[in-house]
Every structure is written in C-alpha cells, then in structure tokens.
Amino acid sequence: MLDSYRLRLLVAVADTGSIAGAAAALGCSPAAASQQLAVLEREAEAQLLERSARSVRLSSAGRILVDHARPIVAGLDRAGRAVAAAGTVDGGRIRVASFATASRRLVAPAMASLRRRHPQLDQTFTELEPEDAVPAVREGRVDLAVTHQYAGFPAPDARGLHPEHLLTDPLSLVVPVSDPHAGDGQVRLEDFAAAGWISGRSTQGFQAMTEMAARLAGFEPRITSRADSYGVVLNLVGAGLGVALVPRSTFVARPGIVLLNVTTPARLARTVHVVTRDSDHSPAVRALRDALIKKAATLR
Template sequence: MLVARRLHLLVAVADTGSIAGAAATAGCSPAAASQQLGILESDLGVPLLERAARSVRLTHAGEVLVERARTILADLEAAEQAALTAGTAGHGRLRLAAFPTATTRFVAPALGAMRRRHPGLQLTFTELEPEAALPALRAGEIDVAVTHQYAPLPGPDLRGLVQSPLLADPMVLAVPPRLRPAGDGPARLADFADAEWIAARAASGFQAVTESVTRAAGFEARISHRADSNQAVLALVAADLGIALILRSAVTSHAGIALLDIAEPSRIVRQMHLTSRAGDPNPAISELRRELTRRAR
C-alpha cells in the first residue's frame, strides 16, 4: 500500500534533484529518507530511482508515480482541509493567487473584506500569472486563483479545474493620431500589418496575445518595443513609436492616442475567472467567489 509520507519524499526528490534535498524538505536525515524510498520501491516491486555516487534521478516508473502522487497528495490535503474547516468559512486556510491588474482592482479589497469578517481564516496571497497559477492549483500549492484568458484564442487546459466568470474586459487598438483611419468605424488589424507594434515582454503563454491575435488576423506583427506596464505601452504609442493592443479599462487618458474598436478579428476580450480544483470542499472559496464577483462588476 502506498504511504503518503513516502510519496511526499519521492515528489521532493523530483523537486530538489537529490535525496539530501528531499530529506531537508521532509525534516529527516538523508539516511532515513533513502530507507523510506527503498521501502517504497520494494513495496511496488519496481525501481523508482537511479542512484549514482553523487546524483540520483527518477526512472520512467518514478516519473509516472510522481505525476500521479502530486494529484493524490493534493487530494489528501483537500480532504484534511475539509475536515478542519468543518463546513465553515471562518476557519481553516485559503491560499489565493492573482495577476497584478486584478489584484489592484478588486482582489486586494476582497481579501481585506474576508479578513475583517473572518479573522480566524488563514489567508495567504501570491502574485502569479495564469501560466504559473494553473499548475500551482493542480499541485495543491494554492487553493484558488484569479486567472485570465483571451477570446477568441484557445483557452488553457482545465482538466481537473473549474472556473467562475468574474469580468470581461474588451481590448482596443491604441495608435498615434496620424494612423487613425478615415471614418469612425472599427479597425481591421490586417490594415496595420506593416506598422511597428508594441507588446508585452513574454513571447509565449497567456501574455503573447499580440502575437496570437495578429497571427489569427493573417500576419506576423513586427514587434519593435516590449513593455509590461500599461502606462509604458501608452507612453510609447503617444511618442509615435508604434501601435498596441491594450485593454480599454487600462486607458485612463487619451492624450496623444487614438483608440480604435476592432472589427476583425471580432470581440477580442480578456476574460477573468476564479479558478479552483474541481470538487474542492473549502467553504471559503464560495464566499470569496461572491465577494470577488461583487467587486469585479
């Protein structure tokens, strides 16, 4: 029979790259950790580790078991949490992650309200972008995350997770006034295929919306400048250094900038969600969902 503490040790070997590192994580000696891992291999009847004089690595069987063990251990922790909370939101633990914009706009105030109502609830917060938050949810490192994805682009892998919608934030095209087309109608991105573009620094993942959207419009954007701050992006546009896709809610001043609605591709929207593990019984999640929904809207 698999024993949780031995699975924890095996996962720790995968995370730290050594038995000594796993032992430090578990608070035991390397000799004790090695003995417990040996018992785990003996119980299963297959080798899980390839040991050398100065290193250790997982066998294929070890990798398979680690992948399953992460889910098993997260489920065990969720079961323990359910017993501790005993059906009330005012006790236990709630670990939340969110990306910076949502944190500023409504997550931090919502957490403040939760703390005032439930001083006995252990609240922790980590700033994470969705591409880091979703794996952390699956691994049981956090309980809930405010995430985002862009429509109409393909969504992330949500196996084992559930989402509740919080807010839909449309995107517009920010251009210097000289590039504003004649007329008041919405713009086609393909009409700006030869322009210089400004985009976020990430070249992949959920932040690569400019690359993905322009590719869907039939061209590769010529990105000359990269910045993560909305204020920096808008300053670069106002300086006539390029054009950018930006959330309408991020634009607080239009000075030196023309904002164009986008006709094609249609309805480019950043959708925010509250994402958690399917079946998580933590009652604080339901209350946090209500608080975030109220404040987001």
Template sequence: MLDPRRLSLLRDVAATGTIAAAAERAGCTAAAASQQLAALERDLGAALLERSARSVRLTEAGRVLADHAGRLLTSLDEAERAVRDVAGLRGGTIRVAAFATAGTSFVVPALTAFRRRHPEIELRFTELESAEALPEVRAGTVDLAVTHEYIPLSRPDLRGLHQRPLYREPMMLAVPRNLSPADPGPADLADFATSPWIAALTSTGFQAATEMACRAAGFDPSVDIRVHSYPMVLSMVGAGFGVALVPRLAAVPQRGVTYLAIRRPTGLIRQIYATTRHTDRSPAVRALFRCINDALARTTSR
C-alpha cells in the same frame, strides 16, 4: 490509539476522586464508566486504578496518564474549535494570487469586501502572472488564483486544478493620438499594418497573441518594443512609439491614448478564471469567489 472518551473519564476520576462523579460529568452510568476505564487499562496493559469497595485511587501509572490526558484533551478541544472556526469563516488563512490587471480592477475591491465580512480570516496576497500562479495553486501555496488565458492559444497544464470562468473580454486597439482615425468607430487591424507595434507580457504568450491577431488580419506586425506591464505599454503608446492590443480591463484612461474597438473579430479574447485546487472545498475559498464575482460585476457594469 487511545480513546479520548476514556482519557476524559480518567481525567475526571483524578479531578473528582470517584468513578460515580466522573460518570455524572460524562453523562453515563457508573457501571458504564467503570467498564470504559477497565478497557483503557487493557489497551495499555497497565493498572490505572486501585479499586476498593468504597473508594478508588489512581496508581502511579494512572496519575501519569491523567496528567497527559489533560494536555491531550485540551489540544483536541483547541483543534476542534479551530476547525469549526475555519468551517464557520471565523478563522484560518486564505492565500490569494492575481495578475496585475485583475488585481487593480476588481481583486483588490473583492479582498476589501471579504476582509470586511470575515475579519477573523487572515488574508495573504501575491501578485503573480498566470504561468507562475498555476503551479503555486497546484502545490498548495496559493488557495485561489485569478488567472487568464488568451483564446485560442494552447491551454496550460491544468492537472489537479479547477477553473471557474469569471469574465471573457475582447481586445481593444490602443493607438497614439497622432494615429487616431477621424472616425473613432471600430477599426480594422489591417489599417495599422505599417505601424510599429508594442507587445506586452512576452513571458506569458502575449507576443504570440498579438502576432496571431495581426496575421488573422493579413499581416505580420513589426514589434519594435516589448515590455512587461500594461501601464508601460500604454505609456509607450501615449508617447507615440506605436500601437498595441490590450484587453478591455487594461484599457484605462491614459494621456495621449485612444482606444478603438476592432471591427472584424480576430478570434482573440482573454478569458479570466478563478483557479483553485480540484479537491479544495474550503468555505473561505467559496466566500472569496462570491466577493470576486460581485466586484467584477460592479467593474464591468461601469
């Protein structure tokens, strides 16, 4: 591997015509510069300079290497600036993923704040459910994913990943107005044992989560409708097709829907994480994590 410092000396000899002038640019003595150039010749096994008592000239090999040295050193300078820009949050790209509820409630505001603070960093976002996002983070195609798990359901494969807890949210019971109890206080799931149930996100285990919560209350739910998004769940509830469990962040105002807290804990909660690669120490990822925490705090304090 050629030493960039020696290449820089050769380039400066070509530009200035003397070893002394090249040494002055490098901030060393002429003798030290001459020794470094001789070492470069030994590394390559070729004469690069024609020396005389009063002057020095580049050989043909020296001219070829000096031309290449200029381009190589420019590329090295650009690489160093790019790395320093990324480390200083002045450049680079960060790739983000989040599931829909997190995206609409606090991730989009977090991305907006991040872009305002660090406009030089390119942001790329993909909406992904947690089961899809985890392998993307592991593969390096996503840098930070906001993911969730339903506790106490079994945990996913987290090899090579690092998770930082963001928010632990309880489940709410969404009921249509015609089934809303006179007392809007906390309800027992058992009171809705004979009601039709709606389950969301079957591909990510929410069907199992609904069944677990209902069985803890002493019954097996009759799931008549299965959909893949909370807006659709709430539309079906509002239209009177059944009741559903929804996490607190998904319990947004919806026509025809009443949200009830659950009186007796079911043991079911949704834990939200910021998931990154275990080895990732990117300053941009750390900065985005802070933006996400801030946006989430504002969301949950309302």
C-alpha cells in the same frame, strides 16, 4: 501496506518529473525523498523508478501505482480539508494569487469586502502570472488564483483544479490621437500592417496575442517597442511610438491616445477565471470565490 506519504511522493515525482521537484512540493530534502521512495519500492516489491545519472522516470510498475495512488491521495486531501472546513471563515487562512491588472480592479476589492465581513480571516496575497499561479494552486502553495487565458492559445492543465469563469475581457487597439484612424471607432488590424507595434517582452500573454492576431490579419507585426507594464505601453503609444493591442480592462484614459474596437480578426479577448483545487472545501476559499464572482458581475 503501502505508506500514504510515500505514495504522495511518487505522485509528486510523476507531476514534477524529478525527485528534487517532489521533495520541494512536499517540503523535504531530495535525499530524504530518495530514501523514502526506495522504501516504497521495497514495500511494493517492484522497481518503481528508472534512475540514471541525470534523470529519473517512472517504470511501468511505477506508472500503474501512480494511477492507483492519485485517487487515494486526493481522497486523503479531501478528508483533511473537510475537517478544516468544519471551522468558521473567521478562523481560516487563505493564500491568494493574481495577475496584476485583475489585482487592482477585482481581487483587492473582493479581499477588502471579505475582510470587512470576516476581520479575523488571515488573507495573504502574491502577484503571479497564470503560468506560475496555476501550478502554485495545484501544489498547494496557493489556495486560490485569478488567472487569464487568451483566445486561440492552449488551456492550462486543469487536472485536480476547478476553474470558474469570471468575465471576458475584449482586446482593443490603442492608437495615438494623430493616427489617421483615430476617429474611426472601429478598425481592422490589417489597416495597421505598416504601423510600428508596441508589445511585451515575454513570449506569452499579450506579446503572443499581438503576433497571433496580426498573422491572422495577414501580416507580420513590426515590433518597435517592448514593455511588460500596460501603463508603459499606453505612455509609448501616447508618445507616438506605435500602436498596441491591450485588454480593455487595462485601459486608462489619458491625453494623446484613443481606444478603438477591432472588427477583424474576431475573438480578440482573454477570459478571466478563478482557480481553486477540486479537493479544497475551505469556507474561506468558498467565501472569497463568491466575493470575486459578485465583483466580476459588476465589471462585465
């Protein structure tokens, strides 16, 4: 009979691409994981892994076993969480993650609302960007995450997860009050082809959106400043150092800047989602998800 823990290890190797990654996901040492996988090969009477000095990959038999093991592991997870879900919200625990701007306007108010109704619920929070939050939910390090997805970019891998739409956050252009278009209300990005642009430091998120939107409008943006904080971005615009595309929810009115609607290119927006595991039926997770949906309705 095949051991369920060892099957879980093999599935984790498939998901992470390494024995070390599988060991980290299941909370054991790489050496212990390797030993257990060797036992699983003896139990299965087949070579499940192709090992080399620097890497490991599933053999043909290993891939077949993983395909059969996934529903078994998911079923065990559902069974365990169904037992836990029999308890009350007050007796539960929930680990939450979110990107920064949603934390302020959406997640913190929802968690506060839940705490008022269930003061004994153990809630913890970690700030994570979507590229880190989604794997954290899948691997069980986080129970619920609020994430965003920019229009025009590939959606993250949602296998085993349940993403639910909360709201759509349009992108707008922030310009200095001295800009000739500051009084227009609505503008086209191509009108700012010669402008200096302020964007992020990473290759994801609003830096990538800025560059993609500019290219759709027919020009390559001249990035003159980079900052990860939207507050810093707005300060730089106010100082006259350039213009910036920002999600509208991040805009805080201040002297020296103007927020303008963008008419072309279309679909400049990000969608915000709450992500949980398909197999997680915890009443605490369900209660916070409902609180987030209720709060998001007031922000739309």
